[in-house]
Amino acid sequence: MPELSITELSKDLRAAIANLEATVGLESVGVVVRVGDGVAWIHGLRDAGYGEVLQIETKTGTVEAFALNLMEDEIGAVLLGTDAEVSAGNTVRLKGTALQVPVGPELLGRVVDPLGRPLDGAGPIKTKQFGLVEREAIGVMDRKSVHEPLMTGIMAIDAMFPIGRGQRELIIGDRQTGKTALTIDTMINQARQKTGVVNVYVAIGQKLSKVARLVDRLKEEGVMDQTIVVATSPSDPASLLYLAPYAATAMGEYFRDNKQHALMIYDDLTKHAVAYRQMSLLLRRPPGREAYPGDVFYLHSRLLERSAKLSDKLGGGSLTALPIIETQAGDISAYIPTNVISITDGQIFLETDLFYQGIRPAISAGLSVSRVGGAAQTKAVKSVSGNLKLGLSQFRELASFAQFGSDLDEATKSQIDRGRRLTELLKQPQYQPAGIWEQVASIYAVTNGLFDKVAPSHIKDAQTALLTRLWAEHKDAMRTLNDGDKPTDAQIKAIESVANHVSIGFEDK
Amino acid sequence: MPARLSRRKVTEYIADQLIAGTRHDDVIRQLAAYLIDTRRTNELELIVRDIEYALSERGVVLAHVTSAFDLTETTKAAVRDMIANHTNAETIYQKQLVDPDVIGGIRIDIPSRSFDSTIAHRLNTLMNYKK
Numbered sequence: 264m265p266e267l268s269i270t271e272l273s274k275d276l277r278a279a280i281a282n283l284e285a286t287v288g289l290e291s292v293g294v295v296v297r298v299g300d301g302v303a304w305i306h307g308l309r310d311a312g313y314g315e316v317l318q319i320e321t322k323t324g325t326v327e328a329f330a331l332n333l334m335e336d337e338i339g340a341v342l343l344g345t346d347a348e349v350s351a352g353n354t355v356r357l358k359g360t361a362l363q364v365p366v367g368p369e370l371l372g373r374v375v376d377p378l379g380r381p382l383d384g385a386g387p388i389k390t391k392q393f394g395l396v397e398r399e400a401i402g403v404m405d406r407k408s409v410h411e412p413l414m415t416g417i418m419a420i421d422a423m424f425p426i427g428r429g430q431r432e433l434i435i436g437d438r439q440t441g442k443t444a445l446t447i448d449t450m451i452n453q454a455r456q457k458t459g460v461v462n463v464y465v466a467i468g469q470k471l472s473k474v475a476r477l478v479d480r481l482k483e484e485g486v487m488d489q490t491i492v493v494a495t496s497p498s499d500p501a502s503l504l505y506l507a508p509y510a511a512t513a514m515g516e517y518f519r520d521n522k523q524h525a526l527m528i529y530d531d532l533t534k535h536a537v538a539y540r541q542m543s544l545l546l547r548r549p550p551g552r553e554a555y556p557g558d559v560f561y562l563h564s565r566l567l568e569r570s571a572k573l574s575d576k577l578g579g580g581s582l583t584a585l586p587i588i589e590t591q592a593g594d595i596s597a598y599i600p601t602n603v604i605s606i607t608d609g610q611i612f613l614e615t616d617l618f619y620q621g622i623r624p625a626i627s628a629g630l631s632v633s634r635v636g637g638a639a640q641t642k643a644v645k646s647v648s649g650n651l652k653l654g655l656s657q658f659r660e661l662a663s664f665a666q667f668g669s670d671l672d673e674a675t676k677s678q679i680d681r682g683r684r685l686t687e688l689l690k691q692p693q694y695q696p697a698g699i700w701e702q703v704a705s706i707y708a709v710t711n712g713l714f715d716k717v718a719p720s721h722i723k724d725a726q727t728a729l730l731t732r733l734w735a736e737h738k739d740a741m742r743t744l745n746d747g748d749k750p751t752d753a754q755i756k757a758i759e760s761v762a763n764h765v766s767i768g769f770e771d772k
Numbered sequence: 773m774p775a776r777l778s779r780r781k782v783t784e785y786i787a788d789q790l791i792a793g794t795r796h797d798d799v800i801r802q803l804a805a806y807l808i809d810t811r812r813t814n815e816l817e818l819i820v821r822d823i824e825y826a827l828s829e830r831g832v833v834l835a836h837v838t839s840a841f842d843l844t845e846t847t848k849a850a851v852r853d854m855i856a857n858h859t860n861a862e863t864i865y866q867k868q869l870v871d872p873d874v875i876g877g878i879r880i881d882i883p884s885r886s887f888d889s890t891i892a893h894r895l896n897t898l899m900n901y902k903k
Contacts, residue, residue, distance in 0.1 A: 289858050292886040296818065306818050307825075307884045324899070336779040336818075354886070 293355040295319060296337060298346050301500045302545045303328055305338040305355050314397055316358035321348040328355075329362055329502075332546045339546045341502040343378065361397060364510045365390035366517035371461065374478055374492040377503050377510040382494055383478075394513035396506060400568035407574045409608075412639045412747070413460065413526065413583050416452030416696020417445060419626045419689040422648035422706055423655070424611055427639025428460075428524050428581035429572025433603055435588045435595060436613030441624055442587045443473075444693050445611070446528045447480065449585065452696035453526065454486040460583075461518045461525040462490040465511040468504050468534040471496045484694065491515075501545075504538035512569050515582050519571070522578035527570060531587035532563055536599045553598050563599075564606050595630070609633035622690060628655040641747035643699050647706045651685070654710075658682020680719075684709050687722035700744040701730050704758045707750075713762035714769075721769040728765045729758075736761065779815060779822050782806070787826035825883035833861040838869045838879040838890070847878075855882060 293307030303319065311317065311330045317340050319326045326349050332339030342349065365379040367390040374383040381388055409427035426432045434442045446464070453460040466474045474494045481487040493511040495504050508529050515525040529535070536559055543556035551557050563586075570584035586607065588600050593615060595604065604610055609632045617625035640648075661679055665671060671679070688709050691697065697705070705726050708714050717725045733741055737757045744754050782803075789799045807813045824834050835855050837843065843851070848866060855864050859882065875891035 289880075289882075289885050289887045291884060292881075293884070294821075306821065309825075309884060320896070336822075 291357050293317075293338065295349060295351050295353040295355060297351055298342075298349045300545045301342050301346055301502060302542070303340050303342055303346070303349055303355075305330075305340055306336070308338055308355060308357060311338055311357055312361070314361050316360055316362055318356045318358050319349050320354045320356070321350070323348055327358070331542070332548070341505075341542055341546070342500065343502055343506075345500070361395055362506070362510075363393040363395055364513050365392070366394035366514050367392050370491045370514055372488050372490065374474070374494055376499075377493060377495060377506040379510070379514075392517070394517055396509045396513055398513065398516070398569065400565065401571045401573065401577075405571075405574050405577055407572045407579070409572050409635045409639050411524075411572070411581070412636075412641050413449075413524075414452055414456060414458065414641070414699065415445070415449040416455070416698070417448055417624060418691060418697055418702050418705065419624055419628075420445075420611060421640075421644055421699075421702055422689075423628060423652040424609060424626075424631050424633035425636035425640035425644070426583065426585075426633060427572070427636045428583050429570065430609070430633070430635055430639070431567045431570050431584040431586065431607040432633060432636070433586050433588060433607040433610035434613070435590060435600060435604070435610050436625070437590050437593055437615045440613040440615055440618045441693075442589070442613055443477075443530055445613075445624055446530065446585055446587070447477065448693065448696045449526065450481065450486050450490060450528070451484045451694060454484065454489060455696060456698060459524065460489070461515070461523060462486065462528065463511050463515040463525055464490060464492045464528045464530065465508050466492065466494045466496075466530055467507050467532070468495055468497045468499070468538065469530060480694070501538040501541045504535060505542055508532070508535055508566050512566060512582075516569065519573060519580040519582040520578070522580045524581045525583070527582060527584045529566075529584065529586040531589050532603055533587075533589045533599055536562065555598060559599070560602050560606075563603055567603075567606050608635045622686060623693075624689075624691060626689075628652055628659065641699055642749040643703045643744060643747050644706075646749045647703050647710060649710070651706065651710065654678070655682060655685055655689075658685065680715070681709070681712075683719040684714055684717070684722050687719045688726060690723065698745050699747050700733075700741040703744060703750060704729060704733055704741075704762075707755070707758050708762040708766075711759075713759060714766050717766050717769040725765055725769040728768070729762055732761045732765060733758065776810070779819060780826075783819055783822035783826045786823050787830055790823075790827065791830050791832070821883065828859060828861065828883040831860070831862040832865075833859050833863070833882050834865045834867065836867045836869060836881040838871050838874055838881070840870070840872050840874050840876055840890075842870060843868060843878075851878070851880060854887075855880065858885075 291308055291310050293305045296304045296306045313330060313333055315330050317328045317330055319328060327343045328340035330338050330340045365388060369388055369390045373381060373388060376382055409429045411428040413426045413428045414421055415426060434445055436442050450462040453462060478492055481490055491514055493507055495507045512527060515527045518525040536555060539562050540555050544550060548556045567584055567586065570582045572581040573579055586603060588603050590600055612627040612630040613625045614627045658679060661675060665679060688705055708729055714722060714725055740754050740757050744750055786799055786803055833855060837851055852864050855861060873892060877890040879890050880887040
């Protein structure tokens, strides 16, 4: 049993009494008219604001709610706890504040719920500051164009669809296609490359077992120290699922506004839209397409607009967003996917077919795009990736066409061969993000024909051998290359000479 | 079919009638008939509250004063002054309730606002403070 601190107790009691003295006055009150399904209908409180926190006095204590429907005769409020204790006739008071969550570096390494309450059993979190859950996005003049790279460590992404700090890049695909895996690797890469980027992972209605596995993995990889996990499970009230991404963004914004860089991962916004639909239907808002309310676009646009690269005047911090959307049978033209596609600055589309062909990450070169990341791509990777995306897209089309006949001209055959090698090269095991020099050396070797004699099935072995030898023989050159500048002639020569040597051992017989 | 009138509109009409000096019996009969006709009798309690609110906006305040013991005339006058200061009411009706459960202090309920300095409320707030 922890030692009871009398001084602490006395201090707390004095603060509570001072707080009581301060609040005694003529307060606005309302009364609960009816309650059910996590929604309370309140009479009175005519001066309540949209999104304002309400306190419902029950027999056993106070339950908080926030006002979402301000109607002529009553208020619809969504409860932040269970509705079991709330009953008709309960008195409701205004808390006088909009919803806030604790923010600050004290949250790093912790697993919290959307109200900032710890879920990891590691004791209370004593932050000094609070951030507004709903906050207006930064204005035009306070922003700067995206220009710094956010390396994911995934070759296919960094080479073909580069992501910049402050960008919003959607990760979209069917279930079990590796969407979360991509984001985990990105988080791991931030720790391995020591980028200093803080990760904020938001689990929206995810199974707690999955969240626990994720946290264990992040701890194992040494990433948890620079990560905040905001977790909600399917058993939580819809209100908490709805709040999770906004609360987590408030936590991420703290770092953005303090000249740091943060990465938000929203896993996933499909479940978020479903939770909002549930709340809206219970609040008797008119349903629209697929029964979603009319403002479901605004739900996500106002969230993702908070991700930004700040101007130098504001410290140059950034908040990058990787929202995840789960599609049904690869249908990216459904309501929520099209909404989020149009909001974000590009998407990485993961295909089930590719996943089951063993091409992992199963990134579709044709349907994926990064609209602003090109300006943020490291010079090193840019110099070797050139028309990688075009080549790969053409190969996938040609490969399916070539299945019908074998009479192909030499140019087409060589394009297909190169494509096969590239496809093999871009396969990457989970939890193994690659550094800049590894990406540059590998891509250079394949795109410049140094591995043309290597059988496609041996490309990964040849790549491993190439990287091992380069690190052993040219460590300093590779370290410099890892800084991201365009490779020098000496570095290129080193890669060419080692690749030529290595390829001999893996020749296609 | 006529559009459903909001409670606010109904109660503002009733309050205006009462202030204008229409006979109470007539107003009440009219309201009862309207509620039965529109099948809104279940809103009765809320309508009464809204009428109280509408009246308070027109300078007539009905205050429920709860305390553990009977109030002295001096205290009642002080309560009246306090309400007048906070609401700019011209007419104040006080209803005195004695409830030993409040332990001590006083609670004043006026339409949509409340002043609660009872010991019971303070203890309850203190109990929730560190929850």
